[in-house]
Amino acid sequence: xxDFPSADxxxxxxxxxxxxxxxxxxxxxxxxxxxxxxxxxxxxNDELTQQHGIxxxxxxxxxxxxxxxxxxxxxxxxxxxxxxxxxxxxLMSPGRGERFLFRGEVTKPGTTIIVADGRxxxxxxxxxxxxxxxxxxxxxVRGREGIAG
Amino acid sequence: xxDFPSADxxxxxxxxxxxxxxxxxxxxxxxxxxxxxxxxxxxxNDELTQQHGIxxxxxxxxxxxxxxxxxxxxxxxxxxxxxxxxxxxxLMSPGRGERFLFRGEVTKPGTTIIVADGRxxxxxxxxxxxxxxxxxxxxxVRGREGIAG
Amino acid sequence: xxDFPSADxxxxxxxxxxxxxxxxxxxxxxxxxxxxxxxxxxxxNDELTQQHGIxxxxxxxxxxxxxxxxxxxxxxxxxxxxxxxxxxxxLMSPGRGERFLFRGEVTKPGTTIIVADGRxxxxxxxxxxxxxxxxxxxxxVRGREGIAG
Amino acid sequence: xxDFPSADxxxxxxxxxxxxxxxxxxxxxxxxxxxxxxxxxxxxNDELTQQHGIxxxxxxxxxxxxxxxxxxxxxxxxxxxxxxxxxxxxLMSPGRGERFLFRGEVTKPGTTIIVADGRxxxxxxxxxxxxxxxxxxxxxVRGREGIAG
Numbered sequence: 001x002x003d004f005p006s007a008d009x010x011x012x013x014x015x016x017x018x019x020x021x022x023x024x025x026x027x028x029x030x031x032x033x034x035x036x037x038x039x040x041x042x043x044x045n046d047e048l049t050q051q052h053g054i055x056x057x058x059x060x061x062x063x064x065x066x067x068x069x070x071x072x073x074x075x076x077x078x079x080x081x082x083x084x085x086x087x088x089x090x091l092m093s094p095g096r097g098e099r100f101l102f103r104g105e106v107t108k109p110g111t112t113i114i115v116a117d118g119r120x121x122x123x124x125x126x127x128x129x130x131x132x133x134x135x136x137x138x139x140x141v142r143g144r145e146g147i148a149g
Numbered sequence: 150x151x152d153f154p155s156a157d158x159x160x161x162x163x164x165x166x167x168x169x170x171x172x173x174x175x176x177x178x179x180x181x182x183x184x185x186x187x188x189x190x191x192x193x194n195d196e197l198t199q200q201h202g203i204x205x206x207x208x209x210x211x212x213x214x215x216x217x218x219x220x221x222x223x224x225x226x227x228x229x230x231x232x233x234x235x236x237x238x239x240l241m242s243p244g245r246g247e248r249f250l251f252r253g254e255v256t257k258p259g260t261t262i263i264v265a266d267g268r269x270x271x272x273x274x275x276x277x278x279x280x281x282x283x284x285x286x287x288x289x290v291r292g293r294e295g296i297a298g
Numbered sequence: 299x300x301d302f303p304s305a306d307x308x309x310x311x312x313x314x315x316x317x318x319x320x321x322x323x324x325x326x327x328x329x330x331x332x333x334x335x336x337x338x339x340x341x342x343n344d345e346l347t348q349q350h351g352i353x354x355x356x357x358x359x360x361x362x363x364x365x366x367x368x369x370x371x372x373x374x375x376x377x378x379x380x381x382x383x384x385x386x387x388x389l390m391s392p393g394r395g396e397r398f399l400f401r402g403e404v405t406k407p408g409t410t411i412i413v414a415d416g417r418x419x420x421x422x423x424x425x426x427x428x429x430x431x432x433x434x435x436x437x438x439v440r441g442r443e444g445i446a447g
Numbered sequence: 448x449x450d451f452p453s454a455d456x457x458x459x460x461x462x463x464x465x466x467x468x469x470x471x472x473x474x475x476x477x478x479x480x481x482x483x484x485x486x487x488x489x490x491x492n493d494e495l496t497q498q499h500g501i502x503x504x505x506x507x508x509x510x511x512x513x514x515x516x517x518x519x520x521x522x523x524x525x526x527x528x529x530x531x532x533x534x535x536x537x538l539m540s541p542g543r544g545e546r547f548l549f550r551g552e553v554t555k556p557g558t559t560i561i562v563a564d565g566r567x568x569x570x571x572x573x574x575x576x577x578x579x580x581x582x583x584x585x586x587x588v589r590g591r592e593g594i595a596g
Contacts, residue, residue, distance in 0.1 A: 021198040022205035025174065049170040050215070056171035057233045058211020065206045066199070084206045085560060086584055088237040088386040088535060090413050090433060092406040108390040108428065112559075113532060113586065115388050115431070130406065133413070135388060135433055137533055137584060139560065234411060235435055237386060237535040239562050239582060241555040257539040257577065261410075262383060262437065264537050264580070279555065282562070284537060284582055286384055286435060288411065319496040320503035323472065347468040348513070354469035355531045356509020363504045364497070382504045386535040 009074045013038065016073055022062055030070075036106040038070040041123075043099050055095025055131075060102075060120050064089065064134040067104030068116035072138040075109050080142045082114070087136035095131050097122030104134075114138045158223045162187065165222055171211055179219075185255040187219040190272075192248050204244025204280075209251075209269050213238065213283040216253030217265035221287040224258050229291045231263070236285035244280050246271030253283075263287045307372045311336065314371055320360055328368075334404040336368040339421075341397050353393025353429075358400075358418050362387065362432040365402030366414035370436040373407050378440045380412070385434035393429050395420030402432075412436040456521045460485065463520055469509055477517075483553040485517040488570075490546050502542025502578075507549075507567050511536065511581040514551030515563035519585040522556050527589045529561070534583035542578050544569030551581075561585045 010033050017023060017030045023040070026048055032039035040063050042048075050056040065084055072082045101121045108115040118134035159182050166172060166179045172189070175197055181188035189212050191197075199205040214233055221231045250270045257264040267283035308331050315321060315328045321338070324346055330337035338361050340346075348354040363382055370380045399419045406413040416432035457480050464470060464477045470487070473495055479486035487510050489495075497503040512531055519529045548568045555562040565581035 016200045019198075019200040019202075020205060021194075021196045022208055025196040045170075047170045047174040049168075050218075051165045051168040052230070052232075053168075056169060056211055057214045057236070058207055059171055061210035061214075061238070062205055062207020065210075069199075081201070083201075083243075084240055086237065086239040086533065087206070088235065088433060089210070090235040090406075090435065091233055092413055094232075107431065108388075115390055117431075133405065133415075133433065135386060135431065137388065235384065235413075237582060239555075239584065241562055256580065257537075264539055266580075282554065282564075282582065284535060284580065286537065314498045317496075317498040317500075318503060319492075319494045320506055323494040343468075345468045345472040347466075348516075349463045349466040350528070350530075351466075354467060354509055355512045355534070356505055357469055359508035359512075359536070360503055360505020363508075367497075379499070381499075381541075382538055384535065384537040385504070386533065387508070388533040389531055392530075 008078065009035065012078065013070050013073055016070060017066065020066060023066055026059055026062060028063055035074050036071055038067045038104045040067045040102045041099060042102070044097060055100065057089065057091055060091065060095060060132045061089050063102040064104065064118035064120055064132065065136060067102045068118045068134060068136040069138055071104040071106050071116050072114040075106055075114065076140050080140050083139045083141050085137045085139050087134050090133045091131070092133065093129055093131045095122060097124040099123045101128065112140055114140065157227065158184065161227065162219050162222055165219060166215065169215060172215055175208055175211060177212055184223050185220055187216045187253045189216045189251045190248060191251065193246060204249065206238065206240055209240065209244060209281045210238050212251040213253065213267035213269055213281065214285060216251045217267045217283060217285040218287055220253040220255050220265050221263040224255055224263065225289050229289050232288045232290050234286045234288050236283050238281055238283050240281050242278055242280045244271065246273040248272045250277065261289055263289065306376065307333065310376065311368050311371055314368060315364065318364060321364055324357055324360060326361055333372050334369055336365045336402045338365045338400045339397060340400070342395060353398065355387065355389055358389065358393060358430045359387050361400040362402065362416035362418055362430065363434060365400045366416045366432060366434040367436060369402040369404050369414050370412040373404055373412065374438050378438050381437045381439050383435045383437050385432050387430055387432045389430050391427055391429045393420065395422040397421045399426065410438055412438065455525065456482065459525065460517050460520055463517060464513065467513060470513055473506055473509060475510055482521050483518055485514045485551045487514045487549045488546060489549065491544060502547065504536065504538055507538065507542060507579045508536050510549040511551065511565040511567055511579065512583060514549045515565045515581060515583040516585055518551040518553050518563050519561040522553055522561065523587050527587050530586045530588050532584045532586050534581050537580050539580065540576055540578045542569065544571040546570045548575065559587055561587065
């Protein structure tokens with residue numbers, strides 16, 4: 001963790017997101033990068049569904065995990081990386097809508113362990129509807145073979 | 150929950166899996182259907198990765214959630230459905246390998262709430278390597294509009 | 299869930315808390331009752347520790363679960379009860395301090411499932427320090443034998 | 448982590464358990480110590496209850512966390528300690544019974560992060576009844592001030 005964000009964290013986050021094949025696969029877009037906060041948006045698509053035609057919990061988890069992990073990534077040294085150790089997801093309303101917003105925020109920074117919380121919203125007409133929440137535990141890793149970014 | 154599995158649960162599980170757009174999107178295959186136990190396999194693919202080139206935690210969650218949800222689905226009345234309320238995933242080893250196996254098993258059946266546990270393994274040469282675990286809480290729903298299967 | 303809180307929820311929460319032997323055992327006090335929000339305070343005591351002399355994670359869980367469960371209880375019909383289905387706790391800083399505050403808040407009300415979030419703080423000199431968070435899933439139960447309050 | 452358990456892990460676990468004020472407070476007994484597995488037993492007591500007279504989820508969490516943490520403790524170097532980072536508990540049946548058994552087992556050893564799973568059972572007449580499960584993430588800490596054992 002750095003008290004002051006490394007100047008290039010916008011670029012590192014953008015690059016890290018671009019390397020995530022799974023974010024491309026589901027059609028996710030990185031829409032907000034701030035120190036400790038990331039937003040990812042996702043248009044609805046029939047390929048992202050579970051058996052009832054709503055967003056699959058795994059897709060929601062993917063977007064929330066990327067948002068939380070990249071939020072943690074804004075708060076570490078440029079030569080360190082983030083690995084997700086674990087997370088919990090609560091699915092609070094069916095993932096129905098034209099477009100979804102996933103926000104990840106660092107709740108507890110740290111040199112080894114970072115805790116981040118995420119929320120997912122369905123955006124259609126009217127106010128955003130809360131569909132899911134995540135609490136994730138991230139580990140800051142340094143100098144591990146094959147783990148960069 | 151039925152004490153004796155409904156005769157057609159193989160067909161219902163096969164149909165339920167086939168309706169999950171997200172399972173097709175990631176290339177998952179339904180490889181085992183038993184009363185209370187489901188296995189899903191997944192070949193590695195660059196489109197399924199996070200920033201370090203390993204399987205994205207969201208993809209792991211998607212496969213484990215489908216396995217756990219369908220395991221619950223084998224234990225309910227034919228006219229009821231399963232919704233995931235929440236789950237926790239622990240990522241224990243990097244998702245590296247040529248092929249992955251995800252097993253979901255019902256730990257606690259119930260008329261309203263079913264708890265299922267899942268494990269994910271990397272299958273390459275040598276013994277299967279445990280990469281992730283899930284504990285999920287599922288709700289049995291009946292007669293809810295738009296929720297069938 | 300009722301849109302408008304039942305007039306007697308203060309009394310029902312006070313009574314429900316008083317019936318919790320475990321809250322007496324750890325010395326917890328109910329300090330705030332609002333519609334959807336409960337606070338519980340706990341003075342430090344050597345009997346509440348784990349092996350390093352800090353607050354045991356189970357004691358933190360007990361206080362957070364009671365706060366979250368009673369927060370849910372403020373939002374249901376007077377003849378219904380709340381049962382905790384599951385929760386996750388993150389321990390973010392060692393539980394050191396003279397006194398602790400645990401706040402539970404309903405994140406998602408519902409007729410069957412209520413999701414609540416809790417935070418625990420150490421109160422000593424200076425600003426309150428976040429030591430733990432909880433996300434809990436509660437079930438609203440009605441007419442179940444032996445379950446009242 | 449050590450491949451072969453340190454010769455004195457029985458003594459270290461016994462000492463670590465004895466230092467946990469919260470285990471004394473709830474009346475818990477350490478009944479099994481093996482490499483990677485710990486069992487704790489607990490007689491029922493009215494002081495351990497929630498509002499319906501059954502075992503409080505926090506008491507269940509306390510016993511499961513101690514069992515999981517001490518199971519991790521059997522697998523580390525004698526000069527290292529274990530801190531719980533987070534856990535999830537599922538409450539599967541009401542905690543009714545004369546006596547309870549809580550077993551913690553290491554699922555994934557590691558040099559920094561250890562994942563352990565726990566199960567809680569009510570022991571009365573007949574077969575043991577599963578009442579709860581835990582998955583916990585533990586951190587191995589070394590040389591941290593005030594953290595020994």
